[in-house]
Amino acid sequence: MRLLLVLLILFVGCTRKGNKSDTLEISLANEISTIDPVGCYDTVCFVPVTQVYESLYEFDYLKRPYTLRPLLAQSMPQVSSDRLTYTFKVKKGIRYHSSAMLPQNREVKALDFINQIKRLAFLGSLNSRGFWLVDGKIKGLNEWREKVQTDLNLFFTESVEGLQAPDDETLIVTLNSPYPQLLYALTLSFTAPIPEEAIRATKNDFSLLAVGTGAYSISSYNPVQGVELKKNPHYVSSTYPTDGDQLAKKNGLLKDAGAKLPFVEKVRLVVIKEAQTDWLNFMKKKVDMINLTKDHYHVALNQDGSLKSEIIKDQIELQASPTLIYWWIAFNMKDPVVGNNLNLRKAIAHGVNIDKYIEIFTYNVAQKANSIYPPGIPGYSSKTQLPYAYDLILAKEYLKKAGYPDGKGLPTLKFDIRGSDTRRRQMGEFIQQELRQLGINMEIIINTFPGFLEKARKGQLQFWQGGWVLDYPDAENVLQLLSSQNLPPGQNYFNFVNADFDKYFKEARQIEDGPKKFELMKKMEFIVNEELPWVMQYYARNYILSHRYLKNFMYSDIIYNNLKYLKLEGK
Numbered sequence: 001m002r003l004l005l006v007l008l009i010l011f012v013g014c015t016r017k018g019n020k021s022d023t024l025e026i027s028l029a030n031e032i033s034t035i036d037p038v039g040c041y042d043t044v045c046f047v048p049v050t051q052v053y054e055s056l057y058e059f060d061y062l063k064r065p066y067t068l069r070p071l072l073a074q075s076m077p078q079v080s081s082d083r084l085t086y087t088f089k090v091k092k093g094i095r096y097h098s099s100a101m102l103p104q105n106r107e108v109k110a111l112d113f114i115n116q117i118k119r120l121a122f123l124g125s126l127n128s129r130g131f132w133l134v135d136g137k138i139k140g141l142n143e144w145r146e147k148v149q150t151d152l153n154l155f156f157t158e159s160v161e162g163l164q165a166p167d168d169e170t171l172i173v174t175l176n177s178p179y180p181q182l183l184y185a186l187t188l189s190f191t192a193p194i195p196e197e198a199i200r201a202t203k204n205d206f207s208l209l210a211v212g213t214g215a216y217s218i219s220s221y222n223p224v225q226g227v228e229l230k231k232n233p234h235y236v237s238s239t240y241p242t243d244g245d246q247l248a249k250k251n252g253l254l255k256d257a258g259a260k261l262p263f264v265e266k267v268r269l270v271v272i273k274e275a276q277t278d279w280l281n282f283m284k285k286k287v288d289m290i291n292l293t294k295d296h297y298h299v300a301l302n303q304d305g306s307l308k309s310e311i312i313k314d315q316i317e318l319q320a321s322p323t324l325i326y327w328w329i330a331f332n333m334k335d336p337v338v339g340n341n342l343n344l345r346k347a348i349a350h351g352v353n354i355d356k357y358i359e360i361f362t363y364n365v366a367q368k369a370n371s372i373y374p375p376g377i378p379g380y381s382s383k384t385q386l387p388y389a390y391d392l393i394l395a396k397e398y399l400k401k402a403g404y405p406d407g408k409g410l411p412t413l414k415f416d417i418r419g420s421d422t423r424r425r426q427m428g429e430f431i432q433q434e435l436r437q438l439g440i441n442m443e444i445i446i447n448t449f450p451g452f453l454e455k456a457r458k459g460q461l462q463f464w465q466g467g468w469v470l471d472y473p474d475a476e477n478v479l480q481l482l483s484s485q486n487l488p489p490g491q492n493y494f495n496f497v498n499a500d501f502d503k504y505f506k507e508a509r510q511i512e513d514g515p516k517k518f519e520l521m522k523k524m525e526f527i528v529n530e531e532l533p534w535v536m537q538y539y540a541r542n543y544i545l546s547h548r549y550l551k552n553f554m555y556s557d558i559i560y561n562n563l564k565y566l567k568l569e570g571k
Helices: 002-014 046-052 110-121 141-148 152-157 196-202 246-250 275-283 294-300 309-313 342-351 354-362 392-401 422-436 449-457 476-482 499-508 515-531 561-565
Strands: 023-028 057-059 068-070 085-089 163-167 170-174 216-222 226-231 266-271 289-291 316-331 413-416 442-445 463-469 534-547
Touching: 023 275, 046 216, 046 226, 046 266, 046 561, 110 141, 110 163, 110 170, 110 196, 141 152, 275 289, 275 294, 275 422, 294 354, 294 534, 316 342, 342 392, 342 422, 342 534, 354 422, 354 534, 413 422, 422 442, 422 463, 476 499, 476 515, 499 515
Parallel strands: 023 266, 413 442, 413 463
Antiparallel strands: 057 068, 085 170, 163 170, 216 226, 226 266, 289 534, 316 463, 316 534
């Protein structure tokens, strides 16, 4: 508690000081749930965590389709002919941020990556969100997990058969079966290295302290207000890209090719929940970029989606981009009311006007979902159709079949929203009004964002709006949300269990993209649409505004460590 108070004082004391032209200022839409990379798995905490922590690989900032490039690795790995053994070489001379917990100029070692993978599997009070990445995949890891349990002494003394570091530069990972997504997993901060000295010093608690190698280190942190980051003067893990796609070249994003990173001295990440406050701060240049919400589409955009002339005059630029973000209405399949009654779920699926929802809350910018897979991943088809659509007559028939004609006898449903801001409340109220037409009563439960996530991890939600940002462009990252391996506190907040789905998923995740995998994807999609743990809504399309003095910005919804590339010229 004392440490948190000190950090709060530091945060308040540091804000607005220093040369503003050297400070990049970004808003966060909600409180920061954690800065521990094993626990961070939402789009808010990703922003600070990925500036501080690094992994073996990253996505190339200026290339689409997404391609991998080494970050803390020297090169791409050597892979055995049976695709079970990966040998990685770790870069020399990568130093951790200065910390009293570490020897001076402590460099990254191969063993540090093993420590972090162990942390993902450890059953201590880490609240790990990333065990699904390695669960059942690395030889001996699950057995290690069962043996070590919560014993921190055993954490260090017990080895994992499939994780070896014969020297400081060499990491060898041996798998139980082929895992084509392994390199994608090694782009995530879940797998960032952690030194043994820091684990011992903090007793494995990194909820308030960070020890990374990234372009920025944390100078102050308060989960409710935000984070201040400072430039890492010893950063050498990466340089500005020397190549890019046609769009990057057209927009002049290669002028700094090969330059040392980062460019900006300080970064302020400030929590601003209300869209109007965020907009006003952006227009006053207190925030350097903003993701438009429905509250300001009409203010900033013409009907064709272009910027209004008065906004252009303010030296503001627009990037409009499809995303790997998508949204649904979700059900807890263990809930005795919604989970045990398929016809009730079908009634809700046919009783909510998704087109109207998209019009009101996305200004018709979003694309209505037609599949459980989003565009942009192999296997998606624009010809797929969902087996439900807005139809009040059919919805009422299903509600009658569910045993609740016109809603009679149905308990009030509890709909949890992901934050307390006006927009989230309005979204909940829309669903509430739609279901009222069927005779279904719904109570809106307001949460903080961390509070919502905590309920989800404990399987305590009944009915809610969920969303997902793909970690990497592979269907496996969608389907793992519904695997019984990932039941709460894992990502399967729906408590969805289906033996055939699990069988197909296990097979699909071990094979490369191609006809066989795509056929398995269709089978799993059929099961999901039959069981209906969620009702698909839309695929997001983002409109990002930035001031013209912000340079080198190229939007991505899966590249979060992008702040190191940004420059401020003439702010």
